[in-house]
Amino acid sequence: MEASVLIFGLVNSATLMLVALGFSLIFGLSGVANLAHGGIYLFSGYVTWMLMNYLGVPFLLAVPLTIIIAGVLGALIYWVALKRVRGLHLSEVIATFAVGVAILELFRWMGFVTYEFTLPVFIKGSVDIAGVSIDYQRLLIIGIGLLLAFALWVFSRYTKMGLALRGMAQDEYTALSIGIDSDWAAALSMALGSAIAAIAAISILPLGIISINMGYEVLIMALAVSVVGGLESITGLVVASIILGFAKTITGTYFDPKWMEVIYLFALVLVLAIKPSGLFGKFKELEERV
Amino acid sequence: MKKRISGLVLFGVVLIGLLIIAGCGQSNTSTGGDSKTSEAKPIVIGVATALGSIEGADSLRAVELAVEEVNAGGGITVKGEKRPLKIVSIDTREHEPGLPVHDALAALEKLITQEKPDAMLVGSFRSEVMLSAMDLIAKYKVPNIVSIAMTPEFEKKLQTNYENYKYNFRMGLTSANLVQYLSKTMDFIGKEHGFKKAYIVNQEVLWAEGTAKGVKKYLEANGWQVIGKDTYATGASDFSASLTKAKNGGAEVIIPIFDMPQSGVLLKQARSMKVPALMAGFISPAAPDSAWKTFDGEVDGLVNFVFEIGPLPVKAVNKSMTFNDNFGKKFGVDQQAKMGGHGPGPAYDSVFVLTDAIKRADSLEANAVVDALKKTDMEGVIGKIKFNENHQVIYDIDPKTSAIGSAFQWVDGKRIPVFPEAAAEAKIKLPEFMNK
Structure with a gap:
């Protein structure tokens, strides 16, 4: 039982991390709380399915194509819906939420409500680890989650582009004064975050079938992980994913699985009440101290 | 000019939104x-x-x-x-x-x-x-x-x-009929294969919870050992906790009761975790004829339900064909x-x-x-x-005297009716992974 908790706790942690990475990245690099994240995640799943089933594109080609399309969609959302309200945080939240709902409900309206939408796994089969059988796809999710988190940490700290984007998030006017284009930075971060949402979708959705409501659930997961960890902190994101992932598995194994999905909301409320900046967040930390 | 274009885009978005809203309830x-x-x-x-x-x-x-x-x-x-x-x-x-x-x-x-x-x-x-x-x-x-x-x-x-x-x-x-069907199917499976240990997993919605409780009560009163009964919120996508408990507890039958799309994960996860139990219950994504393709054959061996025959062609009812x-x-x-x-x-x-x-x-x-x-x-x-005195069509186990729902088993890409016996076209086969 303990080995099972350890292994599936890790899987759940990595799943949460993957789901939240794109959301956290966009906020960390541009300060935009992208509530269209769930919509983009689901859009990516359906686009991959459509490329494969309507156009006959092989899975291995559909994957990079979807990631690029999702990236372009992210940048487009910025140029069409966000640019005019840039800096008005409440308007940004309303605009991205509206776009997310529009994407999800558009698919519902188009009839994507049946049960045939599923994506193939990267590698079929399973392996026994410490007496627990686990499929390769879940192991891949752990690997992809860790790899992406590391890559983003390096990108945002050790590349010129990443530093420029972080600079913009920290102080837009100072960044502008040294020649960083605010719109370019925000659009790029939206594109990157959306591409990461696509990677998450392509990795996680093959575990089951794609359904519209997942878009809303993914948004709640991403919000919970990002708020608990600290909105712009990748370290916080990793730690929060591990806490929530294991909390979820332990709840299901030793208590009652029906509480597994409540864990996110409970953690969200708890952190907002005690430390609104999150475990590792710097955002508003000064105000909290004062 | 720029402002005008943005205004036009905004107007277009609002118009499309209004059209969509108008489309609902039309x-x-x-x-x-x-x-x-x-x-x-x-x-x-x-x-x-x-x-x-x-x-x-x-x-x-x-x-x-x-x-x-x-x-x-x-x-x-x-x-x-x-x-x-x-x-x-x-x-x-x-x-x-x-x-x-x-x-x-x-x-x-x-x-x-x-x-x-x-x-x-x-x-x-x-x-x-x-x-x-x-x-x-x-x-x-x-x-x-x-x-x-x-x-x-x-x-x-x-x-x-x-x-x-x-x-x-x-x-x-009705959900009461579903409890009867599931209970009778378990009796049938128990008699055919000598199974007596079950694990119930269901969705946290009224009909599924009511059905699961009814089935549990029936099984316990009829000599079955119900190792566990877990409820999952709608949207849950990890069932490892229940599957581990079912596997460790030696469950011979897992009874899923779900109508959410994510229940497809349960099916795939049970396969990947090599849980040696017959899955027999209701998983809505695995009910249509297209499910074999959707799940890439991983539904093989699953005993699932159609609530009312019709969508499942049954030879005993010519009209369904x-x-x-x-x-x-x-x-x-x-x-x-x-x-x-x-x-x-x-x-x-x-x-x-x-x-x-x-x-x-x-x-x-x-x-x-x-x-x-x-x-x-x-x-x-x-x-x-035929309607009863409460204006409800009577459901039972013989299509000559009542309406019927049916349990079917996925075998080699086909849905074979296996219960009730009056409509069955084959016996329930244990999937290969249970015989290993």
């Missing part, structure tokens, strides 16, 4: 095909249900198919005049999360007041909407034959004020393969039940039609159709 009209009696005043059938749901959409298609067949035969003779059938439908959107009951009721009332249907078919998707809709139906006095919502409260409410609610009838299976063929011809083989296991069978039959009652009453007057409906006794795609 009623549609159809005659289900060419009518030979188009000059006569049509008999109007109203369908107000969640058209965006699998059950709602397939049920409307089934009604369209039946109406086309009736109209192809010249329509219905009422007081010496042949009259065609006409369908008017409206999307109540009640399957969408968070949609208030009164919104669905508003759509229903709009259809009744604007289109003035002679009868309503298919009806509410959600039980709470159906129970509230019974009052609207009583207000407008329109015969109403529902086939999706499953709560047993329907019968109780009808009896609280029979004169008021007598216009309501139900053709679909014809229904499937005709559905495929009208809507395409792909659409037929995707047909859900709850709704289309009784929805199709409800057209013939209604027209039979109208013919016998020789009237469209609601009270006369209701009196005739009560005396219904006919063969349908769901088996023998």
